[in-house]
Amino acid sequence: xxxxxxxxxxxxxxxxxxxxxxxxxxxxxxxxxxxxxxxxxxxxxxxxxxxxxxxxxxxxxxxxxxxxxxxxxxxxxxxxxxxxxxxxxxxxxxxxxxxxxxxxxxxxxxxxxxxxxxxxxxxxxxxxxxxxxxxxxxxxxxxxxxxxxxxxxxxxxxxxxxxxxxxxxxxxxxxxxxxxxxxxxxxxxxxxxxxxxxxxxxxxxxxxxxxxxxxxxxxxxxxxxxxxxxxxxxxxxxxxxxxxxxxxxxxxxxxxxxxxxxxxxxxxx
DNA sequence: GCCCAGGGAATCG
DNA sequence: CGATTCCATGGG
Numbered sequence: 001x002x003x004x005x006x007x008x009x010x011x012x013x014x015x016x017x018x019x020x021x022x023x024x025x026x027x028x029x030x031x032x033x034x035x036x037x038x039x040x041x042x043x044x045x046x047x048x049x050x051x052x053x054x055x056x057x058x059x060x061x062x063x064x065x066x067x068x069x070x071x072x073x074x075x076x077x078x079x080x081x082x083x084x085x086x087x088x089x090x091x092x093x094x095x096x097x098x099x100x101x102x103x104x105x106x107x108x109x110x111x112x113x114x115x116x117x118x119x120x121x122x123x124x125x126x127x128x129x130x131x132x133x134x135x136x137x138x139x140x141x142x143x144x145x146x147x148x149x150x151x152x153x154x155x156x157x158x159x160x161x162x163x164x165x166x167x168x169x170x171x172x173x174x175x176x177x178x179x180x181x182x183x184x185x186x187x188x189x190x191x192x193x194x195x196x197x198x199x200x201x202x203x204x205x206x207x208x209x210x211x212x213x214x215x216x217x218x219x220x221x222x223x224x225x226x227x228x229x230x231x232x233x234x235x236x237x238x239x240x241x242x243x244x245x246x247x248x249x250x251x252x253x254x255x256x257x258x259x260x261x262x263x264x265x266x267x268x269x
Numbered sequence: 270g271c272c273c274a275g276g277g278a279a280t281c282g
Numbered sequence: 283c284g285a286t287t288c289c290a291t292g293g294g
Contacts, residue, residue, distance in 0.1 A: 115292080116292085119291070123291095159290080163290080
């Protein structure tokens with residue numbers, strides 16, 4: 001089934017490549033293929049139009065996934081007066097914060113610790129091939145109960161190293177009901193942070209990424225090595241009030257800009 | 270071989 | 283408290 005969605009001031013490539021998701025790959029024709037929930041999807045952008053080929057899911061689902069109901073123009077306008085964010089906004093303002101699955105985001109960002117994006121993608125790919133439900137075009141992300149039943153030895157093929165026991169701890173806490181992920185969407189942000197920090201392998205940075213990308217908590221502000229550089233270089237005297245008006249989106253603009261334009265390791269990716 | 274990577278836990282002072 | 287060290291692994 002084909003869906004056509006009109007999204008103004010949107011960039012598909014920046015949205016899928018800005019480090020918030022790990023299961024999309026660019027194709028030679030410039031389109032992207034990936035897996036969302038239990039659907040493989042192929043997506044292309046032509047002007048303001050998004051063209052999706054997916055077997056199931058109504059158009060509504062994809063409109064929600066690409067966060068169409070959030071007023072980005074209004075949010076980005078709050079950055080007026082901050083020259084750094086004005087510049088980043090002009091280049092990368094087409095980024096949307098995807099409405100991804102919270103469980104998948106949690107595990108993905110636990111796996112992200114002390115490694116880099118290409119390898120995170122590899123670990124997730126192998127995890128899905130090993131334990132995810134086979135679907136046309138690939139594998140879904142494993143469920144909490146499937147993962148919770150595994151031992152560390154079962155997960156050796158994933159090559160996640162010391163992160164293996166972290167994702168097992170997360171799976172057990174979610175599967176047992178000790179942590180109810182659905183509640184993180186509406187919980188007061190600090191309470192949501194505390195909840196996630198109870199998982200082994202979840203520190204501040206992973207908690208912020210999980211909240212921002214898995215639960216659309218725009219108050220979250222993940223700080224990784226790139227963001228530390230960006231903050232040091234661009235905001236030596238502290239973050240601006242404009243950035244604090246929507247930390248999550250400000251962070252994503254600054255992070256992406258630093259990764260693409262930062263000097264030191266710019267050749268890495 | 271060395272260094273780094275969208276870090277976190279354990280330990281030490 | 284803050285600072286170190288260790289944790290697996292792959293790529294440059």
